[in-house]
Amino acid sequence: xxxxxxxxxxxxxAGLIVFALLRIPHAPLAIKDVPGGILDHQAAGTAxxxxxxxxxxxxxxxxxxxxxxxxGDFVFIGVYGLxxxxxxxxxxxxxxxxxxxxxxxALVSGLVFLVTDYGETIAQFxxxxxxxxxxxxxxxxxxxxxxxxxxxxxxxxxxxxGIVVRRMTRGNA
Numbered sequence: 820x821x822x823x824x825x826x827x828x829x830x831x832x833a834g835l836i837v838f839a840l841l842r843i844p845h846a847p848l849a850i851k852d853v854p855g856g857i858l859d860h861q862a863a864g865t866a867x868x869x870x871x872x873x874x875x876x877x878x879x880x881x882x883x884x885x886x887x888x889x890x891g892d893f894v895f896i897g898v899y900g901l902x903x904x905x906x907x908x909x910x911x912x913x914x915x916x917x918x919x920x921x922x923x924x925a926l927v928s929g930l931v932f933l934v935t936d937y938g939e940t941i942a943q944f945x946x947x948x949x950x951x952x953x954x955x956x957x958x959x960x961x962x963x964x965x966x967x968x969x970x971x972x973x974x975x976x977x978x979x980x981g982i983v984v985r986r987m988t989r990g991n992a
Contacts, residue, residue, distance in 0.1 A: 825910050827902060831978060841891045847878060848881055853875050865954055869950065873946070896936045899971075902978075905975070924974075924977040928973040936967040942959045
């Protein structure tokens, strides 16, 4: 078995660490005018709303936090998404059948998370760098946000469930 697949958990845990570290640039973005912080920017849906949010961050001196937060998001998406995919590949090759099914769920939902979150974050980042809202990009980010959140939750639960199932079945062997 490929070493990367065998040690999937290192990549997956690294993704969780990056996620935790993203609180540093993301937390200050939740201000009075943008209470949901980065999540509000993702869900804005229109150029006008994106511009309003970005202007509020600019007025608060937070555009740098937003940029670094989104750059950090790119790292998190890649590492965590890859970790879920590798976990799925690993679990698919293990008995029992229930673990193999969880492997498929982790693999597919990890891939969906990777694609949708990258699409959303690229759409956000373009608007942030241009300091201008774009209706098409804002609508794309808003459309992808709930899909990526659902995929992230499903992938995470599949990986955690896979860990539990594997530990329980190995203990019975």
